[in-house]
Amino acid sequence: MTLLATAATIRPLLRTHGSAVSPRPLHDAEVYRAQLAELEADLSRGAIGADEVTTARAEIARRLLKSEEAVKAAASEGGDRNGRLAILAGLAVALLLPVGTFLFYDRAGSPDMSDQPLAGRAPPAQPSDISAMMAAVERRLAERPDDLTGWNVAAPVYLRLGDADKAATAYHNILRLGPPSAAAQAGLGEALVQKAGGEVTPDARQAFDAALVLDPNLPSARFYLALGLSQTGRYAEAKDAWNALIDVSPAGAPWLALAQGALRDAQAKLDNPPPGPDAAAIEAAGQLSDADRQAMIQGMVAQLASRLDAAPQDADGWTRLIRSYAVLGDKAKAEAAGRRALGVFPPETADGKLILALAGSLGLNLSGDATTR
Structure with a gap:
């Protein structure tokens, strides 16, 4: 029975082929693409106005870009590394499980003991609570405010949870403690946009500009800078920015449909300028x-x-x-x-x-x- 259990355990571990990407980011990306399609359908039938479409697109874009980054990160960590780890894990199980079972049961086992009543068994362990995890991270950072690794762990989690204030603080600390990076500057900009209710503020624009100095092709920074131009009524510049983003985007890029919709909005505003201050x-x-x-x-x-x-x-x-x-x-x-x-x-x-x-x-x-x- 031990040999059968061991074989059943190591068989899936030795299968190194297949996708290394977690299904959660893939599922999230599909959901956001569906939301985008529904948004465009609402716009075409007049159920939502052009101004509201701009705001909704910005939020969908933020989430879609994050999910695509998660997909790429998961994929980059797969491949040969996962294959080697799987093989090592399989060998460890094949060696340790039979030996450990024999030694433990030979000394501590009792085949004549009856099964324990269900009511007396300990309750199953609950999944880890992300809020508890973040509380532990925050305690560590309170004791070690210069812990760059801790801030790198906390910042994207705060951003995903929608805690813009803490996310901005985390990214500020990352930039204070470590070398400047495009990802940290873009993360700070996104936190500031989230904090402002979707508005690309001057401070956010400064962060995105700094990100582009380090990585001129960073899609998230280019997207939000173009969005900021649209939000401030600079439609001619926004049109050029959206066109530039579309031109360098690969086919099937997750932000492509969003940029194309925003480009149509900018062109419509140029063709029919809205009333406003001179x-x-x-x-x-x-x-x-x-x-x-x-x-x-x-x-x-x-x-x-x-x-x-x-x-x-x-x-x-x-x-x-x-x-x-x-x-x-x-x-x-x-x-x-x-x-x-x-x-x-x-x-x-x-x-x-x-x-x-x-x-x-x-x-x-x-x-x-x-x-x-």
């Missing part, structure tokens, strides 16, 4: 201090909120208000505005679906009383 007003805003500019933005948002109080039948106005609160970091007001908007435009309507899509892309919870102020 060049003089934009230039004047650029001369303001950060505090004055923030006050100006808050005043404009308050003016928009007052107008919606008086005339709530304006779905575009509500989406602008929700996004503005999110960018300002006031999640409570963004959610309250979203719930009020759903009170005017129920979720089953086209405008209500658009509002829900925007809230989902911004990580807002609109459940509860739709009339909450």
Whole structure:
């Protein structure tokens, strides 16, 4: 029986062929591609606006790029290395299992002992909790704040969990302690974008620019810089940036469809410019201090909120208000505005679906009383 069990154990270990990639990243990538297709379908039938598509694409792109990186990392660690490890593991099992079984059972076994009652057995071990793991990492980093390895472990986990503040701190420490790397600069930029509710802020642009100095072909940095141009209304530059990214992207690249959709959006905005402040007003805003500019933005948002109080039948106005609160970091007001908007435009309507899509892309919870102020 021991020989049969040993043979059954080592047989799969000696199979070195097959994919070395974990199915989880592959599954995630397929899910995000399906979300992208659904987003494009919603846009084509008018169920979501162009502005909301830009925000949703940015979030899908972030997740898709991360899953593709995980697929590549898993694949690069496979191959011959996995084959050698599998063979060594198989030999170890083949040698140790029979010998260990014989020695242990010969000394401690008791074939006449009856089976232990099910109720008296210890409960099965539970899967490791990622929050507990991160708590242990954080304790280690609190004791050793210059532990570069610990920060390298923590940063991508924080980013994947959506903890933008901790992710940004981790990447800052990586750049402080280690040599500059394109991956760390891009990770910092992505954390800052996540922290700003999907907006490519000036600090994020600086991080992505630094990443491109180290790796001019880094897709994530080029993607977010192009997205930042679209978000700030610089559609001619955005069009060139999207075209450049598309030109250097290999066929089937995960970000290709996202870039092509964003390129169409930029071209549409160039063909039909949206109303907004003139060049003089934009230039004047650029001369303001950060505090004055923030006050100006808050005043404009308050003016928009007052107008919606008086005339709530304006779905575009509500989406602008929700996004503005999110960018300002006031999640409570963004959610309250979203719930009020759903009170005017129920979720089953086209405008209500658009509002829900925007809230989902911004990580807002609109459940509860739709009339909450």
